[in-house]
Amino acid sequence: xxxxxxxxxxxxxxxxxxxxxxxxxxxxxxxxxxxxxxxxxxxxxxxxxxxxxxxxxxxxxxxxxxxxxxxxxxxxxxxxxxxxxxxxxxxxxxxxxxxxxxxxxxxxxxxxxxxxxxxxxxxxxxxxxxxxxxxxxxxxxxxxxxxxxxxxxxxxxxxxxxxxxxxxxxxxxxxxxxxxxxxxxxxxxxxxxxxxxxxxxxxxxxxxxxxxxxxxxxxxxxxxxxxxxxxxxxxxxxxxxxxxxxxxxxxxxxxxxxxxxxxxxxxxxxxxxxxxxxxxxxxxxxxxxxxxxxxxxxxxxxxxxxxxxxxxxxxxxxxxxxxxxxxxxxxxxxxxxxxxxxxxxxxxxxxxxxxxxxxxxxxxxxxxxxxxxxxxxxxxxxxxxxxxxxxxxxxxxxxxxxxxxxxxxxxxxxxxxxxxxxxxxxxxxxxxxxxxxxxxxxxxxxxxxxxxxxxxxxxxxxxxxxxxxxxxxxxxxxxxxxxxxxxxxxxxxxx
Amino acid sequence: xxxxxxxxxxxxxxxxxxxxxxxxxxxxxxxxxxxxxxxxxxxxxxxxxxxxxxxxxxxxxxxxxxxxxxxxxxxxxxxxxxxxxxxxxxxxxxxxxxxxxxxxxxxxxxxxxxxxxxxxxxxxxxxxxxxxxxxxxxxxxxxxxxxxxxxxxxxxxxxxxxxxxxxxxxxxxxxxxxxxxxxxxxxxxxxxxxxxxxxxxxxxxxxxxxxxxxxxxxxxxxxxxxxxxxxxxxxxxxxxxxxxxxxxxxxxxxxxxxxxxxxxxxxxxxxxxxxxxxxxxxxxxxxxxxxxxxxxxxxxxxxxxxxxxxxxxxxxxxxxxxxxxx
Numbered sequence: 088x089x090x091x092x093x094x095x096x097x098x099x100x101x102x103x104x105x106x107x108x109x110x111x112x113x114x115x116x117x118x119x120x121x122x123x124x125x126x127x128x129x130x131x132x133x134x135x136x137x138x139x140x141x142x143x144x145x146x147x148x149x150x151x152x153x154x155x156x157x158x159x160x161x162x163x164x165x166x167x168x169x170x171x172x173x174x175x176x177x178x179x180x181x182x183x184x185x186x187x188x189x190x191x192x193x194x195x196x197x198x199x200x201x202x203x204x205x206x207x208x209x210x211x212x213x214x215x216x217x218x219x220x221x222x223x224x225x226x227x228x229x230x231x232x233x234x235x236x237x238x239x240x241x242x243x244x245x246x247x248x249x250x251x252x253x254x255x256x257x258x259x260x261x262x263x264x265x266x267x268x269x270x271x272x273x274x275x276x277x278x279x280x281x282x283x284x285x286x287x288x289x290x291x292x293x294x295x296x297x298x299x300x301x302x303x304x305x306x307x308x309x310x311x312x313x314x315x316x317x318x319x320x321x322x323x324x325x326x327x328x329x330x331x332x333x334x335x336x337x338x339x340x341x342x343x344x345x346x347x348x349x350x351x352x353x354x355x356x357x358x359x360x361x362x363x364x365x366x367x368x369x370x371x372x373x374x375x376x377x378x379x380x381x382x383x384x385x386x387x388x389x390x391x392x393x394x395x396x397x398x399x400x401x402x403x404x405x406x407x408x409x410x411x412x413x414x415x416x417x418x419x420x421x422x423x424x425x426x427x428x429x430x431x432x433x434x435x436x437x438x439x440x441x442x443x444x445x446x447x448x449x450x451x452x453x454x455x456x457x458x459x460x461x462x463x464x465x466x467x468x469x470x471x472x473x474x475x476x477x478x479x480x481x482x483x484x485x486x487x488x489x490x491x492x493x494x495x496x497x498x499x500x501x502x503x504x505x506x507x508x509x510x511x512x513x514x515x516x517x518x519x520x521x522x523x524x525x526x527x528x529x530x531x532x533x534x535x536x537x538x539x540x541x542x543x544x545x546x547x548x549x550x551x552x553x554x555x556x557x558x559x560x561x562x563x564x565x566x567x568x569x570x571x572x573x574x575x576x577x578x579x580x581x582x
Numbered sequence: 583x584x585x586x587x588x589x590x591x592x593x594x595x596x597x598x599x600x601x602x603x604x605x606x607x608x609x610x611x612x613x614x615x616x617x618x619x620x621x622x623x624x625x626x627x628x629x630x631x632x633x634x635x636x637x638x639x640x641x642x643x644x645x646x647x648x649x650x651x652x653x654x655x656x657x658x659x660x661x662x663x664x665x666x667x668x669x670x671x672x673x674x675x676x677x678x679x680x681x682x683x684x685x686x687x688x689x690x691x692x693x694x695x696x697x698x699x700x701x702x703x704x705x706x707x708x709x710x711x712x713x714x715x716x717x718x719x720x721x722x723x724x725x726x727x728x729x730x731x732x733x734x735x736x737x738x739x740x741x742x743x744x745x746x747x748x749x750x751x752x753x754x755x756x757x758x759x760x761x762x763x764x765x766x767x768x769x770x771x772x773x774x775x776x777x778x779x780x781x782x783x784x785x786x787x788x789x790x791x792x793x794x795x796x797x798x799x800x801x802x803x804x805x806x807x808x809x810x811x812x813x814x815x816x817x818x819x820x821x822x823x824x825x826x827x828x829x830x831x832x833x834x835x836x837x838x839x840x841x842x843x844x845x846x847x848x849x850x851x852x853x854x855x856x857x858x859x860x861x862x863x864x865x866x867x868x869x870x871x872x873x874x875x876x877x878x879x880x881x882x883x884x885x886x887x888x889x890x891x892x893x894x895x896x897x898x899x900x901x902x903x904x905x906x907x908x
Contacts, residue, residue: 143678143693144687317678330682341584352585354737354890355838 088125088510090117099245101504102515112169112562119277120164125510129355132163132507134426135273144265144323160555161266162506163273165538166517167281168561177531178207178317178431180420184235184523187252187408189424191231194407195221205423206416210440213491214413215461216406218369220376220389224390226402227300233400234293234364235523236260236536239431241502248434250518252414254405256366258537260522261324262556264289264331267534270558283560289522290331296526297332300398301361305466307362310352311335313342315367315383325366339367344387349397362398369403378447390428411460411494439486439493448495449486452479455495457486470546472561477525501546504557506539518548519559533561587680588741589891594676594684595745598692601669601699602722603717603753604656610757610787612712615649617779627652629763633756634664650708657711658703666718670699685732688725695721737837740830743887747830751823752879754810755872757784762868781806788818807868808860820875822853828852831886844885851878860895 095103102113109117120128125216137144139158167175193200194211201208211217238250267286271278294310301308314325316338329336335351343350343357351412365372371381391397406414415436416430437444446454452471459467468486469482486493503514521535535555538548548554585836605631629648631640636655639662644651663672674696681689698721702714733739761784781801785791790809791801793816798805828848835842854875863871876900 140697141690143689145631317675322678323681326678335584335587336682337584338586341586354583354588355840448776449824551879 088128088507088512089121090505090512091121093505093512093514095503095514097243098500098514098516099241099502100245100515101241101469101502102164103505110167112167115280115549116165116167116277119274120512121278128163128507130508131273132158132264135161135163138269138272139265142265144262146387154409159262159550161269162539162541162542162555162557163270164282164505164507164512165270165274165517165558165560166504166519168559170562171563172247173533173561175430177533179247179528180237180521180531181247181521182319182425182427182430183237183252183417184232184525184529186421186424187254188229188231188525189415190420191405191408192225192229193424195224200423203423205419206413210412210438210491211407214405214410216410217532218404218407221402221404224393224404227302227395227398230300230525231402231410233296233300233402233407233525235525236520238497238525239519239521240434241519243500243502245433245502247519248432249417250434251281251411252417253520255401256368257520257522258321258324258366259520259538259556260289260532261327263522263532263534263536263559265325266558278560281560282563282565284563286534289532290328292524292526292530292532293328294332294334296524296530297362297364297398298401299526300400302395302398305361306467309351309359310362310364311337311360313337313339313363313367315339315366315371319366321366321539328364339383339385342385342388344385344391347387347391347394347396349385349391351387360397362400364400369406372399372403406461410492411436411458412440415494434499437495439490439495444495445486445490448493449483452483452495454498456498457482457495460492460494470498473497482562498546504537504539506541506554506555506557508541508543513543514546515543516546517557533563535559535561583683583737585891587683587738589887590676590680591683591738592741592745592886592891594673594680594692595677595742596749597669598695598722599746600664600753601666601673601758602719603750604664604666605667605718606753607634607757607760608653608656608711609715610783611760611812613783613786614780630656631759632763632865633760636662636664637788639663639775646889653708653711657708657714658699667699667703670696677853680738681697683738685728687726687732691725691728693719695725737834740834741890743830744827747823747827748883749878750818751820751827752816752876754788754820754823755879756805757787758810759869759872777803784810790818791818804860804864807864811863811871812855812860815816824848824852824855834890842885842889844882844889847878847882847885851882854878 090103090109093103093107095105095107102110102117104110107345123131136158139161144158190200194217198208200206201211202500232254234257236259238251238253239247240250263286287298288366293362297310298308310332311334312325312329312332314322316322319325326336337351341352342353342360345357349360349363351360365381370378372384373386374381374384375386376389377384388397389403392399392403414433415438418433421427421429437448439445439448448457455471455476457469457471469478471479501516501518504517505512506515517537517539519535519537522532524530524532537559538550539555539557540546540548540553541555544555545553550556611627611630627649631637631647634656640647640655643661644655655662656665657891658667660667660671670692674692675886677684677689677701679694689795698717729739761780780803781803782791785794785801785806788810794806794809798809809816809819811820814821816822816826831845831848835845838898
């Protein structure tokens, strides 16, 4: 099993150039893999999977009684991002987060951007994600989007685009950290030689970001993580983050409101909570304000938040900038607030609410990807080129009935990267989700989640639909020379 | 710490200990069958189910109390909430909710135990479980080492210890009770060679034979009772378990700076063991003594629940901790 006979098939490949030769930044890694026997590579892949299983890093598969726990498939061949590429991405994401934060604050307060007709007022105010309950609110320190996981993709020219902003409760960071810790053991020599930047201090950065939000005058704020509970598919991550920060992991039933303060029920009595990293969606957060049937949230928590007695991360209401129709206007948003051109481009987007765009979409369904504006995770989507006439008809009907709920984008030829498939190495499509923290300043973790569509030809990377993940090495500079793993087995990684 | 977390740690620990003890139960009976040279179909298996209090559950799904059924019921029957498989599942679910409190090593150890038990549960044949039981015991010893060495001996640790030792006290008592039931109908057996063999089996099942011998040399009814009920130094003896639990409770309440009713109930239980004398216990009936002990154990368990785990504490009575105290 090696790279001989590997085909890029006209796609942009993350490690191999169009002429079939390794890209400069990947050369050492590929030589290193080629120097290993098939058995050894297979053995390392199996060992990594075993480690994930042992650590119980699993997700639940519903409706399947025996063996309901599966590991999120992990491929040991890392994806590489060069220092030069990263410098641009980092700058671009900081720019985007800064602008989106100003946008959300403006929408819930002065609405200047609407008065100036940069975005149609109706489009924004008609969004399901616009929360009138947040009107007039400015969250602590003016920050709304503390934690973001932006989805980026690369097209066949190799250029990065923002696909989705994920400003609500983005998940996946735990896989970034676990994948790295496992890969450091799997390919220690290669990792050391390549000089990838560390990601393991994410917990410290997250804790500092959250602490920064504490109400004024509290020297030693009580920070907690709020989870819907063990049956949530991301529970492992909630618990992992609480552990990384050394803070309590609470469920809604652990909290109670006393005199407009959020209190934690403890063995000693009630303890005041100052900052909540909540992994519960807006609509389930407070049954007194949002979804009345929610058992996950805390009745009365919004009132404490309004009074400034507790900080919530992310702030309720950020979904307005996550609406896929609003997304189409992000380039204008960046220009409006910052007076700058966007550093990372948007994927061209047709807004079905607009008559001209709608007609174009309806006439070209077989070449476009249609998405519901308020859904994520690969749900509510039509991928034109692989759709049936029946599916297209169904979507055409939906679009005509509720044009505001849909947008469409050209089908991108997503980049591919070498992946171990059975006994060979083949190209598979990937996306990339870096994580951004907004506290005292904006921090972009040098790394991220590379999701890979393991099914041949598939463009869907979601774990629920046959996706896996890879470690992502953001290089700090030029790779050094490499010593082969097999020459010196068992020596621990130095990183 | 969070009330829910304290409760989960306590139960994680209790369920692990329970799984270990169910394995010991079956083991001691299997040894007896061998040692006594009973015909396999005449061997008594019913008392095992009776003492775990799950008779009704058993009768719903099994016809006879034979070895095959009882062992199936106690090891891998998912519908028996006290089977080894169910206990390990509960322990793991509880551990999952407190994964950020316990060490990663502890979580991985419980996870590995779960996979081990789950794998064995899929085997069709149930002969020769000896090796399986040894694996379960070793996993528990391993876990005990991890909790000792990879976790701070903090409040959570003390709740884990209380759960483990209260469960152990309960199960040592039940084990004595099973043996008592099997033996006493035939009074002439007392202190006969058979008797020595049987009590030896009981001691072995709690890995206490060697420690016992250092004090009493010969396995015999009275002394084994003395050892397993009243010894203050052997870690599976009832008195040791209760005294150690009481110490943990005292440390927790003094660190939290609170007074709870559970402390009084605990003291009462301790006192009843301090003033007990083995001959009086045996004269009045071991079974009666164990019955009373278990009743008091439930009182303590319930008091712990009220003091620390209950989520519906009345606002007026619970203390609100000012911010600078946190």
